[in-house]
Amino acid sequence: MSEEIVAAGLTFALRRRLAHIARIGIGRYRALRPDRHRFLGAYRSHEEALQHVRSGRGKGYDNDGVSEVSKALMQEVPLWDYPVLFWLQRLSPEIHRIVDAGGHIGVKYRAFSRYLDLDRIDWVVYDVPAQVRAGRAAVRPQDRTLSFADRLEDVPPADLLLGSGLLPYLDQPLTELVGRLRQRPRHILLNKVATRDGPTVVTLENFRLAEVPYHIRNVREVPDALDALGYDIVDSWIIDPLGHRIDTHPQLGRVVSRGYAARSRDTMASSASR
Template sequence: MHFNASKIKKMALPFQSAVAKLHMIARRGELTGKYPDFDSAMAAIPKWAVAGYNNEETVEVGLEKMCKVIDWDYPVMFWLEREFLSRGDEWTNLLDAGGHIGTKYRAFSRLMNLSKVRWEVYELPPMVKAGAEMAERDGIQEKLSFCSDVAKTRKADILLCSGLLQYLDEPFPKFVSRLPARPDVIILNKVALRDGKTIYSLQRGGPAYLPYQIRERGAFLRELDTLGYDVVDAWQIQYLTHAIASHPEEGCSESWGFMLRKR
């Protein structure tokens, strides 16, 4: 018997979309819902779910994987190492914004010399508390510090944002403006972009629903230019894409990384 599977899948899309809009299915990685801004996405989180990252329940979500070097980390490590080497014996202040419990420090320190790097993580209070406790337990508290107030972080030579921008609750230029000083270098990774208008959705992460921003590509590049940074390098993470289950007509996002230098 011959049948057209693609036609059947196409016919089932409206039903799948309707079910996804109800947030009835527990899922990881998939996105549901389409909202105009962060606050609207937060308001749409089901009452029975944990709302956002600012909760102790989200600390352990994906922790083991994040503490390992993944293939999309290598462009970041390449540019970090070049920056460290260019400074010779001088110390480098690095601010890891959205760095969880110091997962990138833990992953990268196995393959890179971080002996002359002051690595500071800016995070939400539950992550800061857990990260500081883990660092003290593992005896690395002198190398890895934490702060939950971005204005009180030390002046950074390098700002690293790996996986932060999708979950940031304010425009990126505003975030940078709250730093004690503009860093010389900004390295971004896993930035979700699309050709259409910026939209927000909800992502399932363990017990939590997280507002997830997919930025308009052109508008985001203009933001970087307005900030006064040149794009030295950019890379696409080919297989790291997301489609909104409830709105398949919006297509898939693309995931990009950027090496930026202050003009």
């Protein structure tokens, strides 16, 4: 190996090391002004993150008032919702009930009602009690097929599980969530899944009045969970505009937002045998 190649390799390694040190310094500086930043800290678990919520802030999503954060925006259809809308339109003839896990106050029901015939689909939002209370209080006369539940075990069997923005806030593995359903749905749609190349990290999302644990999962966690549950991924996508870094820990790398459409292998086998 020539001296030039060795020198180039050492220079590259040195630059990477200096960039890593610089990112650590930037993160520590940002940590001094936490109110200016969206993501704070890096922890090994949901529980550890909750222990670092600042004094005077609500802990987690189950807080009255959190439902008002970005409520109007979430009832629109941004670019990254179109893969989900595409699959809902495609599957709608065979869907009679949707479980919208982490569905807030029914924001996707309202957003998608302009494009889907929801009068024939029973749409059940499952969320924490504070969001369910806010959702029930906000029900409109035209929300004829929208209902709420704060216990997943109480939801009747559904054809499709929707998790739009659920996974970053879910404090349990996807396999456990699906296992709590009375019956596994034929289809699962997941959107805005925060992923990274390394081990799963939990940060805190700054909602001003509350700080909420935000899970950035290893990139293989969700695909492996779907496979273990008996689902095949039939579509996946990356949402570039939602990519980011943890403000106080930029050295941990870029967070990539992903989406998945999955179908039960039992359903696929049944269709093939007809």
